[in-house]
Amino acid sequence: MAFHIHVPKPLHGWKAFFNEISVIVIGVLIALALEAIVEWAHWQHKAEDGKERLKVELHQLAFYAAEQIATAPCVQTQLNVLESHLLASKATMDAVPLVQNGFISTPVWTPLRPWPAQTWDALQQDGTTSHMSPKLQWSLGRIYQLTSLMRRRNDQTEDAQARLRLASQPVELTPEIRASLLQDIWSQSNRSESGAEISSQIIARIRIAGLAPSGEEIDAALIKRNYLSESYVQLCKQNGLPVADWKAVVAKVRLPAFGQ
Numbered sequence: 001m002a003f004h005i006h007v008p009k010p011l012h013g014w015k016a017f018f019n020e021i022s023v024i025v026i027g028v029l030i031a032l033a034l035e036a037i038v039e040w041a042h043w044q045h046k047a048e049d050g051k052e053r054l055k056v057e058l059h060q061l062a063f064y065a066a067e068q069i070a071t072a073p074c075v076q077t078q079l080n081v082l083e084s085h086l087l088a089s090k091a092t093m094d095a096v097p098l099v100q101n102g103f104i105s106t107p108v109w110t111p112l113r114p115w116p117a118q119t120w121d122a123l124q125q126d127g128t129t130s131h132m133s134p135k136l137q138w139s140l141g142r143i144y145q146l147t148s149l150m151r152r153r154n155d156q157t158e159d160a161q162a163r164l165r166l167a168s169q170p171v172e173l174t175p176e177i178r179a180s181l182l183q184d185i186w187s188q189s190n191r192s193e194s195g196a197e198i199s200s201q202i203i204a205r206i207r208i209a210g211l212a213p214s215g216e217e218i219d220a221a222l223i224k225r226n227y228l229s230e231s232y233v234q235l236c237k238q239n240g241l242p243v244a245d246w247k248a249v250v251a252k253v254r255l256p257a258f259g260q
Contacts, residue, residue: 050128051211054140057119058206059213061147063221064113065199067232068150069246070222071111072196074236076189078108082167083185086178093173098165106161107168108188111232112154115147139209146202153191160184196249203246204253215247222246 085096098105120140123129129137163184171177206212213221222233236243 044131046126046128047131050123050132051136053119054123055211057116058143058209058211059217060116061143062203062206062213063218064111064115064150065202066218066246066250067111067113067222068199069196069203069249070243071109071232071236072192073244074232074241075108075110075192077241079185079189079192082107082164083182086167086173086181086185089173089178091173093167093169093171095170096167098168105165105168107164108161109232109235110157110161110188110192112157113150115150115154117144117147120144136209139205143202143205143209146198146205149198150195150202153195157188157191160188164188196244200246200250200253201255203250204255208255218246 082096085094088094096107098107099109120129129140132140164181166177167181203212223231233243
């Protein structure tokens with residue numbers, strides 16, 4: 001018996017050739033589109049999850065910012081008293097009592113908070129933030145620039161507090177020591193005032209991002225005892241020192257439009 005081998009017939013004409021190519025191209029495009037959709041859905045999920053994770057950190061920042069605003073007049077009053085005391089002292093320092101400020105003993109209660117950015121840094125490193133909306137990226141970027149400023153100011157405040165402890169000692173008050181302590185007091189005053197201004201912008205920007213806690217939540221946090229001591233707001237009130245209405249201060253903030 002003879003065997004017959006059927007050889008595939010070649011395509012006849014350009015029309016058949018392009019039909020075959022079209023099928024292949026369409027298949028590739030569909031595969032790429034499906035892959036792009038899966039990738040897009042993956043990053044959208046990560047971006048939404050990232051926003052929820054950021055909300056926890058931003059709520060903490062909003063509390064710290066409100067505390068900075070509320071205690072600014074309290075800090076300023078203490079600095080004014082310390083300045084008057086220093087100027088009234090003669091050749092020997094009339095020692096002032098120290099108060100506990102976290103782990104530091106100092107003549108002045110001043111909020112020293114960590115101003116965290118770990119979640120933001122992690123989301124930037126894994127690329128999640130680049131898949132958020134441009135407006136949200138812009139708002140968050142500005143918020144964390146400002147919190148970075150506050151962390152640096154903390155370092156300066158801690159250094160000044162350590163030097164101001166000298167006011168608790170009956171040391172010889174030379175002109176150099178008096179001038180140095182006055183400079184620290186004035187620097188602290190400027191940091192407190194500008195810190196309140198920066199903090200009001202932080203809260204305003206967190207609100208624009210749609211990730212701010214309610215005013216009631218912040219108020220509750222401001223009077224809550226922390227793991228070191230009573231809240232700074234409560235310490236000020238208990239000692240008859242003034243506190244500011246942080247809500248009224250934030251209400252006056254006017255921020256530039258998106259992209260400016």
